[in-house]
Amino acid sequence: MAIEVRIPTILRTYTDGAKQVEGTGSTLGELFTDLDHKHGGLRDRLVDDGGLRRFVNVYLNDEDVRFLAGLDTPVKDGDTVTVLPAVAGGAS
C-alpha cells in the first residue's frame, strides 16, 4: 500500500532532499506517524498539540484536509497528499 506524499522544499532536510516520499496508514494522522518512522522529526513540523500546525497546509488529492476530517481524514492506496507552507495570495 502506498500513499504519495509531496514535501515542500523547506522540509526536505528531513527526507534527504526527496520531494516525494511514500507512506502508509488509514488516516492522515497515521500516515504522518508512519512517515516520522522513516524521516525522524518530520511529524513535529506538521503537527502540534492543536492538530495541524497553523502555517502548514495539507491537501488530499488537492482538497484541503481542514475541510475534510483533518488528521482523521481517511487515506487510501493511490491517494496523493501534498504539504505546503501557507503563503500570501500571489498576484493580488
Add this chain to the structure above:
Amino acid sequence: MRYDNLLDSVGHTPLVGLPRLSPSPETRLWAKLEDRNPTGSVKDRAAFFMIAQAEKDGLLSPGSTIIEPTSGNTGISLAMVARLRGYRLIVVMPENTSEERRQLLRMYGAEIIGSPAAGGSNEAVRVAKRIAAEHPDWVMLYQYGNEANVRAHYETTGPEILKDLPEITHFVAGLGTTGTLMGVGRYLREHRPGVKIVAAEPRYGELVYGLRNVDEGFVPELYDSSVLTTRFSVSTADALRRTRELIAAEGIFAGISAGGALHAGLAMAAKAVAAGEPADIVVLLADGGWKYLSTGAYDGTLEEAEARLDGQLWA
C-alpha cells in the same frame, strides 16, 4: 448604461452561462466576468472601497502617499483610483511578475519597489510593512487585512450574483487576499442557506514557497475558514489547461486564475452530477488574459506554457 464618471461604473459585471463546459442541462456553470471593470479586474471593487473608507476615516487628503504590497491587480486598481483622487501610490511587488503589470502601474503614475522573487508575496508584505513603519504619515491600506476589501464584495459582488442567479448552489473563486470569498461567501450564506462556497488556491512552483522555516508562513488576517465549504489546491498545469478550455469552448479570454477557479468549479460540477443533484455554479473570472500574454501561457503546447510559468506568480 450611463455613469457620471469612471469610478461610478465599478462592478455591475455580466454573469454569462457556459453551456459547452456545463456537464448537463441540470448542472450549469456560470462565469462572472470581472474583467469588465475599469482597470480590467475584480480588484477595482476592493481598491475603490478601501480608498473610500480611508477617506471617510480621515487618513487620506490630496497629496497623501499610499503604499501597498501587491503583485499587480490591486496595485493597478489603486493606481487608477489614486490618480483620479490625487494621491501618490507606491507599490511593493515581487520581481517575478509580468511586464504588462509594471507598464500599467507606471502609466497610471505609480512607483514600484521590487521585493525578491524568492519568498513571493510573503516577502512583499514584509518589505511593505517595514517601509510603512519608517513613514508613519504614509497609508498602507493592507488588502490582506482591510475589512473594506471584504465589504466591497459583501455589498456589490454578492448581491449582483444573487440578483442574477437566485437559484445559485455554488460560488467558486480564487483565494488570494480572501476578500472575494469572504465577502461574497458571507453575503450568499446569509441569503441562500445551503449554498456552497468553494476556494481555488493557486499552487505555484517551488521558488514561491521559499521560506526560512514553516512558522514564517502567512495567512491573510481577513481569512475566516468557516465561511468556506471547501478549498482546492490547483496546479499551474490544471489552471492553464482550463484557461485554454475557456477560450476554446466558450470564447472567453480570461487570466490564469480564472482557469484555476474553473477547475474547482468543474470538480464541484462533477460531484453534483455523481450525486444526481442539480447545480448552478458561479465561477468568478477575476481578469482577462491580456496581462499574461508575455508569460507564454496562451502560446505553444501546454507543457511549454507550464514550463514558462514555473516560478511565476500567475494569480
